[in-house]
Amino acid sequence: MNVTIKDIAKEANVSYSTVSKALNNSPLVKEVTKQKILRVAKEMGYEPNLAAKQLVRKKTEVVGLIWPTIERIVLATLVTNISKAFESTRYSMILSVDSTDTAMETFKKFQVDGMIVFAESEQMIPEENIPLVAYGVSGKREVTYPIIDANHEQAMEKAVQYLYDLGHRNIAYVGLMNTNDALQNEKVEGYQKAMKKIGLLEQSIATNGLDWFDGYLAVDDVLNLEKRPTAIIGSSYDISGGILRSLQEKGVGVPDEISLISYDNIPQMETTEIPMTCIGVPVDELAEEIVQAVIQRIESEEKNDAVKKLNPSLTERQSTGPVPGDFISN
Amino acid sequence: MNVTIKDIAKEANVSYSTVSKALNNSPLVKEVTKQKILRVAKEMGYEPNLAAKQLVRKKTEVVGLIWPTIERIVLATLVTNISKAFESTRYSMILSVDSTDTAMETFKKFQVDGMIVFAESEQMIPEENIPLVAYGVSGKREVTYPIIDANHEQAMEKAVQYLYDLGHRNIAYVGLMNTNDALQNEKVEGYQKAMKKIGLLEQSIATNGLDWFDGYLAVDDVLNLEKRPTAIIGSSYDISGGILRSLQEKGVGVPDEISLISYDNIPQMETTEIPMTCIGVPVDELAEEIVQAVIQRIESEEKNDAVKKLNPSLTERQSTGPVPGDFISN
DNA sequence: CATAAAAATAACAACGTTGTTATTAATTTT
DNA sequence: AAAATTAATAACAACGTTGTTATTTTTATG
Numbered sequence: 001m002n003v004t005i006k007d008i009a010k011e012a013n014v015s016y017s018t019v020s021k022a023l024n025n026s027p028l029v030k031e032v033t034k035q036k037i038l039r040v041a042k043e044m045g046y047e048p049n050l051a052a053k054q055l056v057r058k059k060t061e062v063v064g065l066i067w068p069t070i071e072r073i074v075l076a077t078l079v080t081n082i083s084k085a086f087e088s089t090r091y092s093m094i095l096s097v098d099s100t101d102t103a104m105e106t107f108k109k110f111q112v113d114g115m116i117v118f119a120e121s122e123q124m125i126p127e128e129n130i131p132l133v134a135y136g137v138s139g140k141r142e143v144t145y146p147i148i149d150a151n152h153e154q155a156m157e158k159a160v161q162y163l164y165d166l167g168h169r170n171i172a173y174v175g176l177m178n179t180n181d182a183l184q185n186e187k188v189e190g191y192q193k194a195m196k197k198i199g200l201l202e203q204s205i206a207t208n209g210l211d212w213f214d215g216y217l218a219v220d221d222v223l224n225l226e227k228r229p230t231a232i233i234g235s236s237y238d239i240s241g242g243i244l245r246s247l248q249e250k251g252v253g254v255p256d257e258i259s260l261i262s263y264d265n266i267p268q269m270e271t272t273e274i275p276m277t278c279i280g281v282p283v284d285e286l287a288e289e290i291v292q293a294v295i296q297r298i299e300s301e302e303k304n305d306a307v308k309k310l311n312p313s314l315t316e317r318q319s320t321g322p323v324p325g326d327f328i329s330n
Numbered sequence: 331m332n333v334t335i336k337d338i339a340k341e342a343n344v345s346y347s348t349v350s351k352a353l354n355n356s357p358l359v360k361e362v363t364k365q366k367i368l369r370v371a372k373e374m375g376y377e378p379n380l381a382a383k384q385l386v387r388k389k390t391e392v393v394g395l396i397w398p399t400i401e402r403i404v405l406a407t408l409v410t411n412i413s414k415a416f417e418s419t420r421y422s423m424i425l426s427v428d429s430t431d432t433a434m435e436t437f438k439k440f441q442v443d444g445m446i447v448f449a450e451s452e453q454m455i456p457e458e459n460i461p462l463v464a465y466g467v468s469g470k471r472e473v474t475y476p477i478i479d480a481n482h483e484q485a486m487e488k489a490v491q492y493l494y495d496l497g498h499r500n501i502a503y504v505g506l507m508n509t510n511d512a513l514q515n516e517k518v519e520g521y522q523k524a525m526k527k528i529g530l531l532e533q534s535i536a537t538n539g540l541d542w543f544d545g546y547l548a549v550d551d552v553l554n555l556e557k558r559p560t561a562i563i564g565s566s567y568d569i570s571g572g573i574l575r576s577l578q579e580k581g582v583g584v585p586d587e588i589s590l591i592s593y594d595n596i597p598q599m600e601t602t603e604i605p606m607t608c609i610g611v612p613v614d615e616l617a618e619e620i621v622q623a624v625i626q627r628i629e630s631e632e633k634n635d636a637v638k639k640l641n642p643s644l645t646e647r648q649s650t651g652p653v654p655g656d657f658i659s660n
Numbered sequence: 661c662a663t664a665a666a667a668a669t670a671a672c673a674a675c676g677t678t679g680t681t682a683t684t685a686a687t688t689t690t
Numbered sequence: 691a692a693a694a695t696t697a698a699t700a701a702c703a704a705c706g707t708t709g710t711t712a713t714t715t716t717t718a719t720g
Contacts, residue, residue, distance in 0.1 A: 004705090014669075016670090016706090017669080017670065017671070017708085017709085018670070020707065020709090021708090028667085029668070033668085033669085047438065048707080049385070049707065050439055051380075051381040051382075051385045051390075051441065051707090052385055052705070054381040055675045055676065055706080055707070056674070056675045056708045060381075080427055083428060092439070094425065095427060096413075096424070097410055108377065109377075111380060212543065213546075213575065216543075334675090334677085335676070335677070346700090347678085347701070348699055350677065351679095359699075360697080360699090378676090378677080379676050381675085381677090382675070382677035383678075384677090384705095385706065386678045386704070387677085387678070
């Protein structure tokens with residue numbers, strides 16, 4: 001049997017309503033009694049009953065995160081970061097790996113105050129009356145909830161510009177192309193647009209998938225390009241990891257012969273064989289943004305349904321450097 | 331404002347206690363009234379309030395799963411399977427990716443009925459008074475909660491025996507060795523023991539890690555072994571995937587020249603470039619075992635603290651075959 | 661030092677269920 | 691057809707909180 005505020009009341013010789021106020025640090029109770037009650041509560045090992053609180057307050061202070069495709073590792077880091085970001089708020093987070101529908105059912109039962117869903121495709125999420133925020137591809141459809149997304153186009157532009165400033169003129173892109181993965185498509189298009197804008201010739205190598213090995217394999221093709229690139233943009237952490245490994249094996253110096261810049265801005269970039277320069281919205285920022293978005297949506301009345309495109313930032317490390325050669329042609 | 335049993339009661343012209351009974355399908359209420367109430371409830375879109383129920387019943391019918399190392403993908407499949415296994419029970423599952431301590435705190439707040447923890451090392455988990463079941467390395471320490479583990483020794487024995495029966499006499503093991511990862515150590519030792527028992531010479535290649543690429547790299551060493559093996563046991567899904575890829579690239583026929591068998595029994599083994607024969611406790615079985623274990627522990631009084639070693643099974647696919655050559659030497 | 665005002669505490673009604681007990685209605689039984 | 695039995699329903703007290711209102715105690719005021 002767990003200890004309740006009534007038990008504390010008896011022990012401290014006050015009424016249980018006073019205990020409740022004391023525990024909630026209400027100014028209505030005298031400091032000395034408050035201290036006494038707090039002490040007694042601690043001594044007795046009091047743990048508040050969430051169900052009772054919830055019953056009267058109609059709030060759980062819990063948000064549910066729906067992550068249906070648990071097998072995609074990139075998101076794991078994001079989940080960890082979101083979980084961490086919640087720690088400094090009064091909300092807790094619970095996670096479901098079920099399908100969006102099932103998970104929403106469960107969360108409705110739990111009466112979470114809000115939900116975050118990792119939207120894979122441009123699916124429309126049927127919003128019950130629980131505040132909802134999506135992370136993922138914004139696309140072009142009308143939605144009734146906010147979507148947090150990264151500004152992929154701007155990311156690619158920054159990457160290209162950065163390499164250009166280092167003197168690179170032959171910049172290749174390696175990644176998945178021409179599938180119906182909206183996210184990947186946005187990346188390629190961003191790259192193409194950026195190259196065009198700056199007046200360079202685009203050279204991209206399509207991979208077969210999104211795995212490490214796909215990047216590894218793509219390097220052969222990259223090196224056989226008519227005009228051998230001096231810089232490569234890898235489309236993701238995994239892809240770039242494979243590219244880096246292959247370059248190493250082939251004895252191609254990074255960054256002396258080829259500069260490598262990776263999409264995705266996660267801490268793991270620091271610990272690759274050669275720490276990688278990368279572009280993308282830093283996960284911790286991303287996580288913070290998402291968390292703030294749900295909370296804001298939970299706590300404010302007005303429903304904003306805006307798409308928020310976050311600005312990527314470039315983190316410079318050792319995989320990039322000036323173009324090889326004696327001078328920088330212009 | 332959500333609809334409550336009182337609203338239904340008013341609408342159906344009965345008392346709210348009758349509604350409660352009807353919704354719980356009690357035999358104390360007449361069939362016709364029951365039907366009417368159920369109909370009204372549905373019409374009004376009634377959703378039971380978990381908090382209220384929980385408050386009086388002292389049960390949440392929720393179990394928490396603690397998975398601190400979300401980045402290790404192998405377990406993702408297990409999590410998915412556990413989640414699925416819970417669907418056919420009256421329990422729901424929630425997931426935490428926090429550290430064991432933090433997660434346990436949260437779950438205590440939620441008043442989950444039980445917890446599953448993925449124990450990485452031979453850590454001792456401080457059991458509060460919530461029923462707990464661990465999955466992971468059983469080790470040798472005394473525990474107060476049940477541990478579900480796979481019988482790694484038996485797995486290796488089965489694998490070796492299987493290959494032996496196919497005529498193989500040179501069987502190499504590829505995996506992480508001599509670290510303080512208890513699980514990996516158990517695997518190697520199982521292999522060594524099995525080889526000794528059957529009277530074969532062990533030949534193992536240590537990898538640098540547990541990733542795909544570590545398996546990929548190990549193949550060179552395998553092929554350079556004094557007595558070139560006709561069969562390889564890969565220590566995990568990822569490792570074996572790397573091995574397979576490398577063999578393919580080197581033009582070594584699988585299974586014509588070399589048979590490959592992988593540890594881990596997950597559905598993904600079916601979809602590798604050559605569907606892989608594998609050994610291990612099938613994930614769905616494993617998940618079912620774990621789920622049953624918590625439920626049993628929640629619902630029965632007596633605390634059993636046994637270590638349960640599950641029997642692995644071998645699933646034959648196309649990566650293994652008889653030893654090459656004209657006859658099988660004995 | 662009585663009295664008004666302010667501060668501190670106590671009482672109690674919610675919240676939405678379940679489960680137990682009390683009441684009423686419908687059957688048997690004689 | 692009245693009494694006894696059984697079936698169906700209603701009433702109500704929990705469960706552990708919060709928040710509002712009522713009461714008591716303390717302090718300030720004239």
